[in-house]
Amino acid sequence: MTPDTRVLGIEGTAWAASAAVYDSAAETVEIETEAYQPDSGGIHPREAAEHMGDNVPAVVERALGHARELAAEDPDYDADGPPVDCVAFSRGPGLGPCLRIVATAARAVAQRLDVPLVGVNHMVAHLEIGRHRSGFESPVCLNASGANAHVLAYRNGRYRVLGETMDTGVGNAIDKFTRHLDWSHPGGPKVEEAAEDGAYHELPYVVKGMDFSFSGVMSAAKQAVDDGVPVEDVCHGLQESVFAMLTEVSERALSLTGGDELVLGGGVGQNDRLREMLGEMCEQRGAEFFAPEPRFLRDNAGMIAVLGAKMYDAGDTLSIAESGIDADFRPDQVEVSWRGRASDTTPAERASGGTPRADELQGAEATVEIDGERVIKHRRPRSYRHPKLDERLRVERTREEARLTADARRYGVPTPVVLDVDPWETRLVFERVGDADLRERLTEANVRDVGRHLATIHEAGFVHGDPTTRNVRVSFEGTSGDDGRTYLIDFGLGYYTNDREDYAMDLHVLAQSLSGTADDPEALLAAAEEAYSSVGDERVLDHLREIEGRGRYQ
Numbered sequence: 243m244t245p246d247t248r249v250l251g252i253e254g255t256a257w258a259a260s261a262a263v264y265d266s267a268a269e270t271v272e273i274e275t276e277a278y279q280p281d282s283g284g285i286h287p288r289e290a291a292e293h294m295g296d297n298v299p300a301v302v303e304r305a306l307g308h309a310r311e312l313a314a315e316d317p318d319y320d321a322d323g324p325p326v327d328c329v330a331f332s333r334g335p336g337l338g339p340c341l342r343i344v345a346t347a348a349r350a351v352a353q354r355l356d357v358p359l360v361g362v363n364h365m366v367a368h369l370e371i372g373r374h375r376s377g378f379e380s381p382v383c384l385n386a387s388g389a390n391a392h393v394l395a396y397r398n399g400r401y402r403v404l405g406e407t408m409d410t411g412v413g414n415a416i417d418k419f420t421r422h423l424d425w426s427h428p429g430g431p432k433v434e435e436a437a438e439d440g441a442y443h444e445l446p447y448v449v450k451g452m453d454f455s456f457s458g459v460m461s462a463a464k465q466a467v468d469d470g471v472p473v474e475d476v477c478h479g480l481q482e483s484v485f486a487m488l489t490e491v492s493e494r495a496l497s498l499t500g501g502d503e504l505v506l507g508g509g510v511g512q513n514d515r516l517r518e519m520l521g522e523m524c525e526q527r528g529a530e531f532f533a534p535e536p537r538f539l540r541d542n543a544g545m546i547a548v549l550g551a552k553m554y555d556a557g558d559t560l561s562i563a564e565s566g567i568d569a570d571f572r573p574d575q576v577e578v579s580w581r582g583r584a585s586d587t588t589p590a591e592r593a594s595g596g597t598p599r600a601d602e603l604q605g606a607e608a609t610v611e612i613d614g615e616r617v618i619k620h621r622r623p624r625s626y627r628h629p630k631l632d633e634r635l636r637v638e639r640t641r642e643e644a645r646l647t648a649d650a651r652r653y654g655v656p657t658p659v660v661l662d663v664d665p666w667e668t669r670l671v672f673e674r675v676g677d678a679d680l681r682e683r684l685t686e687a688n689v690r691d692v693g694r695h696l697a698t699i700h701e702a703g704f705v706h707g708d709p710t711t712r713n714v715r716v717s718f719e720g721t722s723g724d725d726g727r728t729y730l731i732d733f734g735l736g737y738y739t740n741d742r743e744d745y746a747m748d749l750h751v752l753a754q755s756l757s758g759t760a761d762d763p764e765a766l767l768a769a770a771e772e773a774y775s776s777v778g779d780e781r782v783l784d785h786l787r788e789i790e791g792r793g794r795y796q
């Protein structure tokens with residue numbers, strides 16, 4: 243970064259009419275925000291846009307006032323020049339009517355001051371602020387905001403979405419539950435407060451590979467309240483379930499990328515219990531955890547200004563003609579201009595000079611011990627989860643893993659022989675299979691095999707649940723080169739189902755994992771799909787297209 247970059251940031255994607263000035267030399271961020279508070283119900287897009295129209299000009303003027311004061315102290319400042327180097331604004335995602343007002347305001351100020359415009363992706367800003375404040379090089383990022391929920395990691399010039407919500411954002415899900423109770427918006431802080439006085443109430447828990455879903459938990463929570471379960475208990479159970487899901491997926495992402503740093507972003511990150519769980523999970527696996535201060539977690543223009551400065555320094559500015567908004571702007575669409583090539587590899591690759599680390603038998607969920615030709619897998623307690631939820635998940639998954647590993651074998655899919663199972667001790671003993679994980683041998687032939695195996699188990703009526711490149715072993719016995727015999731392992735998230743959506747989700751998880759670990763995921767994925775259709779149902783692939791095409795902004 244150049245010695246002193248001063249940026250005006252403007253934010254207004256949903257509820258926060260916010261402007262900020264970031265000064266890179268002083269490392270200060272001054273934020274001015276006017277919050278929109280709906281009279282009843284949730285956020286009304288038209289009212290929110292009116293709020294932006296009424297408040298953005300004032301917060302911008304206040305932020306510019308701070309910029310002038312900072313400029314006056316800057317020895318290099320030309321007193322006739324503009325007090326900032328550029329104007330950065332949230333281009334999306336968000337509510338269209340709000341985004342248009344913010345973009346118009348940003349264009350007007352940029353032209354008035356005669357400085358360039360920088361168009362910032364709001365979700366990337368939510369995670370870059372954590373990276374900036376922590377000083378972490380290449381963290382896994384959990385975005386837990388109102389309209390979104392996803393886990394991302396950087397690779398080859400983009401933030402890759404490793405896992406995300408299959409329905410609504412996490413904050414919106416909580417807010418919908420509190421609307422059912424007639425509590426005022428936003429509901430998140432009220433659920434947090436009520437949960438403190440409650441006892442654990444069991445609710446559904448839905449993690450599918452790296453993705454997760456809130457709709458079932460929320461319907462069950464509403465039903466529980468209607469059935470007379472004390473509302474404090476439901477709030478408590480809701481937080482325990484939903485935040486454990488986010489924590490589990492973050493842990494999987496750390497395991498998958500070999501990362502040892504996690505940052506949190508988004509308004510739901512203000513929740514103490516979520517931060518506590520994430521902190522505890524990281525501590526248990528020897529990773530570092532960072533959550534920025536609350537003013538940088540909830541929507542704010544400070545994060546827009548900070549990322550704006552990095553983009554400006556990289557020459558990543560927009561002409562007025564290019565400065566259109568994008569209400570569905572996904573974080574993985576952003577071409578990252580501001581990060582050096584050094585962080586193009588995953589932490590695991592860097593740590594080991596190209597090959598994955600030696601301790602990789604520490605899986606995401608379990609410890610796996612190799613004992614000669616046997617493999618002992620033990621699901622140890624996760625202290626971040628409520629003990630009842632923790633036991634339920636470990637016992638269920640151990641049972642299912644034993645059953646489905648054996649079932650898959652019966653249908654002709656190579657899997658390890660199950661030598662012993664003890665659900666109550668959450669311990670399994672398998673035959674050792676393969677010479678490497680698939681992610682170290684990502685060839686078309688190997689991936690094609692996986693496509694065929696998945697089709698075979700789907701035809702038999704069950705899913706794997708987590709078919710990532712770590713959950714396939716490759717054996718080279720009797721083969722030459724990198725192509726070998728592929729074994730599916732780790733069926734702990736699998737289940738019997740007739741739903742085509744579930745089959746398609748298996749393929750989606752595989753696709754996500756390939757794009758997180760391979761340099762040319764498209765060719766590999768095409769190979770897997772072709773093999774899938776030769777054995778399985780073509781309509782599952784159509785369904786996969788539908789899943790991939792779904793607008794995730796809701």
Ligand SMILES: C[C@@H](O)[C@H](NC(=O)OP(=O)(O)OC[C@H]1O[C@@H](n2cnc3c(N)ncnc32)[C@H](O)[C@@H]1O)C(=O)O
Pocket residue numbers: 255256257335336337364365368386387388389390411412413414416417428429430431434508509510511512513514539540541
């Ligand atoms: C696209 C953009 O407009 C959107 N922004 C957004 O959702 O605002 P944000 O400030 O990041 O998050 C607001 C959400 O954060 C929740 N929230 C706030 N405090 C909370 C708390 N203590 N516990 C749980 N949720 C909380 C609110 O209930 C609300 O759903 C987003 O980032 O998805």
Ligand SMILES: Nc1ncnc2c1ncn2[C@@H]1O[C@H](COP(=O)(O)OP(=O)(O)OP(=O)(O)O)[C@@H](O)[C@H]1O
Pocket residue numbers: 494497498602603604605606607608609610617619658672673674675676679712713715731732734
């Ligand atoms: N039967 C086996 N034979 C050889 N290696 C195995 C076997 N089972 C597991 N492994 C090794 O141990 C690693 C972790 O195992 P597994 O995936 O079952 O555990 P996990 O904790 O569920 O991991 P994750 O959630 O990361 O998939 C695998 O990636 C693989 O390298």
Ligand SMILES: [Fe+2]
Pocket residue numbers: 364368387388508509540541
């Ligand atoms: Fe946000």
